[in-house]
Amino acid sequence: MSFNASQVTVTGPAINNVSRDQVNFTAEVIQISSQVDVEPTECDEFERVKTGDIYLLQEIHRRDILSCGCPWDNCGCHSRHRTQRTVYSVELVKQRAKYTAIEYNGPEAREVWEEDFRCFSQKRSPEAWQLYGLNRSNVPFLIFHDETPSTDKAGAIELVPIGHLYKHSFWGDIFVYWLARKLDCYESEIWLNTRGTLIQGPKGPDLSVPGAEILDGIPIPSSAEMLKDDISIQFFQKFPSPTIDHLILECAYYQSSESPLKHLFHEAPLDIPPENTSENPNGLCFDTVYSRSLGAVARCRDGGSLWETVIREGLVNKKVLDDGVIRFKLDGLDVDVRFSFDWLKFEESWMSQSSRIIDGCRMSGTEEECFIVNSSANLTLKSKASSSLNQQRLLLSPNTPPIYLFVYPLPMTVFGVKSWRINKTHFWSLDEHGLSEMTEEECWRWGVPKLDADAVSYGPEHMFTWLSGVYDAIRDWQVARGFDLATTDFAQSLGISELDILVIDEAAEGRFEEVHG
Structure with a gap:
């Protein structure tokens, strides 16, 4: 009998060859083994x-x-x-x-x-x-990990979400906001461990704090001690600079409370001219701080500077003239320019001088009753249509004289913004001082584009107020920085526009006596 096989090992008690055509093969153990390398996983x-x-x-x-x-x-x-x-x-x-x-x-x-x-x-x-x-x-x-010996029978909790223990404060919010940016996480992902360190973990209870972007180069500590106001002030004092001062004031801006302006008034149409600001919000000014009784508390000395200009195309060499008129030089076939009120800039003026103004103003109530008016409207001047071939030829000609666009002083009241598009907003002139306006025929002759004026609003008017804790924090910061609260030194050091105190003369039924601080 031949199996026609080689190198075969068979173990077991029986091999039965019954006949030529049948073979019974019985074995106790047959082992087949192979070794496969498995790559380790994460x-x-x-x-x-x-x-x-x-x-x-x-x-x-x-x-x-x-x-x-x-x-x-x-x-x-x-x-x-x-x-x-x-x-x-x-x-x-x-x-x-x-x-x-x-x-x-x-x-x-x-x-x-x-x-x-x-x-x-x-x-x-x-x-x-x-x-x-x-x-x-x-x-x-x-x-x-975060092993810590128990401190009581129930056992110590190793990690606690900051949302379970944090109570909002001005300085605490600034620290938490900046720490979250340092850790590259949400505020709700910050946890406290038993070593008193704040670290990143999974999302805990909802927590969101307002703040301004952190400066590069400031080593924000991770110690929970920074949640204490006095510790935070001491830390930020180590980096005295106008940039830090601006950031602190910007943080105050984001800690404001916003509510619709109409809540202060009876039902009054917002599209009619103002007659009495105690009954109609249309007469309220964007560059003025008001009390809840609608008395004017302070006004920006240079309100026109609070309008920010964004030139998208067609204009160069912006200059604000003494009478508040804005001059541009035409430099293109089409014009597109936008004006928006810089609320942050005005807020910085108010918060940096609020102590001086509130102490020097004969107003009843507290600083919490002061508010500023916020309108989300943008003013625009834009070419009506693309220039014709004739206009292009004229404007691009080397013989074309300098052409100037003069924009009248931008409105400072709610009504002024709403009616801006229907009023005369601008004129063209060949004279850099704007002593004479170009006629319609001259504009056509030189290919000057016709402009559409528009006021685009992104919502109703609101008023911004601040809690006393924010005022206290800014006051403490000024003192810590060595500034006299009774002066405008802090604002001047930052290049911020000064505010004039407006003292209400009750006997004159609402007329204001201006006191320059």
Whole structure:
């Protein structure tokens, strides 16, 4: 009998050859083995922890993750919940040590777990949660370092979301806003660990603070001590500069409260000329600070400078003349220019001088009752249509003399903005002083474009107010910087327009006596 085989090993008790056409082969063991190299995955870099080894000590925060991906619980998208993310303080039984863990539960728990794993596994930093281990069961976990001995029988919570403990303040908001930019995260993703350090973690309770962009080169500390106002002021004092001063004032701008202006008035049409500002908001000025009783408290000495000009095309060499008229030189076939009121600039004028003005003004009430008027309207002057070939030829001719556009002083009242488009807004002149206007025939002869005036509003008029805490913070900052509150020195050091105090003369029924501070 021949099997026509070589190098075959057979073990076992029986080989039965029954007949020529049948062979029964019986063996106890046949072993086939091969070795395949398996590439390690990112998960292999972290400790695998069984569900039974995770002992839940205390729930820290629970959050529903929305399918829209918005970072806020109340986003208004009406999206379904993808999963529920719950943060616990836990003990790992085998290690007998405490950690912080995130549990994922819901129909899309696996997807959210994988998203968070990719995020935390790639970000290794003392300023962020550091991943220790993972659990990939049907209810998966991510487990993080931050081991701290218990301080009581219930056990200490290793990490606490800042939204659970933070109380808003002017300086605290500035610090939290700047720290979030430093950590490259949302304010709601900042957590406090037991070492008193603020670090980045998963999204906690909703938290949003106003603020201005941070300056490069300022090493924002991560210590929770910075949430104390006196500590923050001491820190920012180390970087005295006009740039920091402007940033502090800008932060005050973003901490204002906004409400519709119509709430102060009876029902009055907003498209009629003003007669009495106590009954009609149309007469209120953008460059003036008012009290709740609608008395004028202070006014910008150079209100026209608060209008910002953006030249899109066709004009050069802007110059504001003594009478407030704005002059441009024509430099193109088409003209497009926009004017918008610089609310931040006016707010800086008010906040930098509010202490001097409130102390020197005979007004009843507190600074919280002061407000400024905000209109979101933009004024525009734009060519009606593309220039004709004849206009192009004339304007591009070397014989064409300099042509100037003069824009009348921009309006300072609510009514002035609304009626700007129907009033005379500008004229053309061949004289740089604007002593004579070009006639319609001259404009046609030299190919000067015809302009449309428009006032585009992005919403109703509002009033901006500030809480006393904001005024106190700006006052403290001025004192810390060494400025006298009774003077305009702080504003002058920043190149800010001065405000004139307006003292109400009640006997004159609303006429104002101007007092230059």
